[in-house]
Amino acid sequence: MSTRSQQLAEAIIAADLQGLGEALTIKAKLCLLDFLGCAFEAWDLAPSKQAVASAVPARGGHVVGGVHEVTPADAAFANAVMGHGLVREDMHAASVCHHGVVVWPLLMALAEGTRVSGRRFLDAAVIAYEVGGRLGRMVISPGVSALYRPTGLVSPIGSAAGGAWMIGLGADQIASTVGVAANTSSGLNQWPGSGASDMFFHPGFAARNAWSAVRLAEAGAFASPDILEGPAGFFAAYARDAMPGPLVLFPEGDAEILSVYHKAAPACNFAQTACQTALRLIEMLGPDAAPVRGIKIALPEAAVRYPGCDSHGPFERSLQAKMSIPFGVAAVIVHRQLAEANYRDLGNVQVNSLARATELVTSPELTAAFPARQGATIELTLEDDRRLSIGQTDVTPATEAEVRQRFREAAAIVVGEAAAEAIESFVDGIEDMHDAGELPSLCSLPEGGGGAASRQRQSRSGRAFSRSAQQR
Structure with a gap:
């Protein structure tokens, strides 16, 4: 008899995302743009600077608004912290989670090391939101969230599942990815009383741990198959109850990412x-x-x-x-x-x-x-x-126009108007791009600052803008 994580992995492999309609693509791109806008706007906040300062210089990972490359895992960490810096990131109310600030940094980091198309990049995000959202609906309650940070508990699993699928891992490896990621679920809710910075780092830990889960499973790590429903597993530990059933993905064509809303105000x-x-x-x-x-x-x-x-x-x-x-x-x-x-x-x-x-x-x-x-x-x-x-009766979300305007203003301050325009154009046409891994470098600054490096940056941005416009 297969376990819940094995069933989940098989459901991910079997999912027909293209049959669910264009609305998922449109929503995923808006979520990505919202994440980038938040990251750019929080670029110079203290937690963002601390996250970047903790990163190890290396080749292969780009930080939003960053100058030097770092390890991909550290890039995932820093980008997640930056995306969460305003407390204005996208929200999935049913799971009380901010999935986007974990999903996008992880997928961007993975895409830099494994060439994937823009279409697969977006589909992986839809899967990640779906797994995280469905799992959160099952495990998060007022009692759980009084102690634990929902994003820290659920998002490592959802994002890692989407990332494992994106780079082409098979069902057994995806199940092990879920198993490893579940072991990294963390984040305590002690911080609100003092206003401490713990909260900002929760998605950073989740993104970096999800990166490790994907890479460990890719390397052959074998994780507990019954990590979700086992007597000492995820639900037993956090919900203090048995897992009520399997995670059913996209029931009757419904997708969790469509339940995500974009905050109008920078607050809880x-x-x-x-x-x-x-x-x-x-x-x-x-x-x-x-x-x-x-x-x-x-x-x-x-x-x-x-x-x-x-x-x-x-x-x-x-x-x-x-x-x-x-x-x-x-x-x-x-x-x-x-x-x-x-x-x-x-x-x-x-x-x-x-x-x-x-x-x-x-x-x-x-x-x-x-x-x-x-x-x-x-x-x-x-x-x-x-x-x-x-x-x-309900929250009024930020509109697409507001999300775009916030992105444009924040990105232009950090990377300039031409680069901001190039990034937005790349995101708008990303489903037609052959290499989604170009996005992180577009969001970074050229090493060396101004002068020739700045002109090279503007030239590269112009090429990206022209290419994406032609492909659309």
């Missing part, structure tokens, strides 16, 4: 809808309304229970504020906007006073609707004793 997933609802309320009130005295926010249970989301302060680091629903809503009300700047003004007396005057409650109706919908209801009490309430 669970703060998104509440902050958007607060913005609607404050716009309705107008500038002449009496000051807000108290806030009551109704949310799904998962949002109220996630570590850091119920924090009322004090806020010493921006990450604490980005995780806190009370802070996020209070900042929207005080600053009358939902923007990155809200999380830089941690000492604002009005914001902190309102955050302390905020009550979070669990809504049975919103809990029942989660994760298909992430709703929120906010009631404001004004100084003149008026009460105003408004609800929002």
Whole structure:
């Protein structure tokens, strides 16, 4: 009798991705562009610089916005950390995971060492999101995520499975890849209280461990076949329960990547809808309304229970504020906007006073609707004793136009407008590219900086732009 990981490997091999439609390709490319935009925008943040500083100089791996090549595993680590730096990466609510910040760095690193087509690169990403999403739906609960970081638990397995398939490993090797990756699942949720940097490094560990899992399986490593369902396996360890059944991929043509949404605000997933609802309320009130005295926010249970989301302060680091629903809503009300700047003004007396005057409650109706919908209801009490309430049934994601604009602005600052245009064009036509491994080098800076190296960079970018335009 085959094990769950063996069944999963066989299902991956048998998957008919082309029969699932063009929507998967379109979505995968937008997820890739969103990841790159986040990485470029977080390029000079402290965790990004620390990740790059820890990398070993070598040939074969390119870091987004980097100058020197590093080992492919270190490139996967650094790119994953950078992609997570804004807390604005793509989100799969049902698994409470940010799959993209692990999937794309791993696949980019693998593609630099093993020539793969752009079509296979995208299909591998769809598989990775699918495996990670389905596994996360089965294992992640409010109890699990109260202790463990969902992205750190699930994404090494999903991304490694997609990466193993991308480079052509067989079913037995994919099963071993899953087995090795499951042994690397990690990430504790102690960080929100202090706003520590642990969170930023979780996807980095996941991407680098997934790289090792793929390469070990490729080299012949044999991992526990029953690693998922065994008495001391993945589900026993984290869910404290038996695995409920096999991972069924693409049931009735449904794909998990289509459930991924792109964050509008650089903050925790669970703060998104509440902050958007607060913005609607404050716009309705107008500038002449009496000051807000108290806030009551109704949310799904998962949002109220996630570590850091119920924090009322004090806020010493921006990450604490980005995780806190009370802070996020209070900042929207005080600053009358939902923007990155809200999380830089941690000492604002009005914001902190309102955050302390905020009550979070669990809504049975919103809990029942989660994760298909992430709703929120906010009631404001004004100084003149008026009460105003408004609800929002689901989060409003960033649009494709917004994702593209964010990418263009962030990439242009780091690599220049010509290179940013070349990268976007490459991604838009990647399904027709013969070598997806060209993308990481397009996203890096030429060694030596300006002068001739800069001109060479512009020439290479122009060639890439012309080639992708012709192929489309």
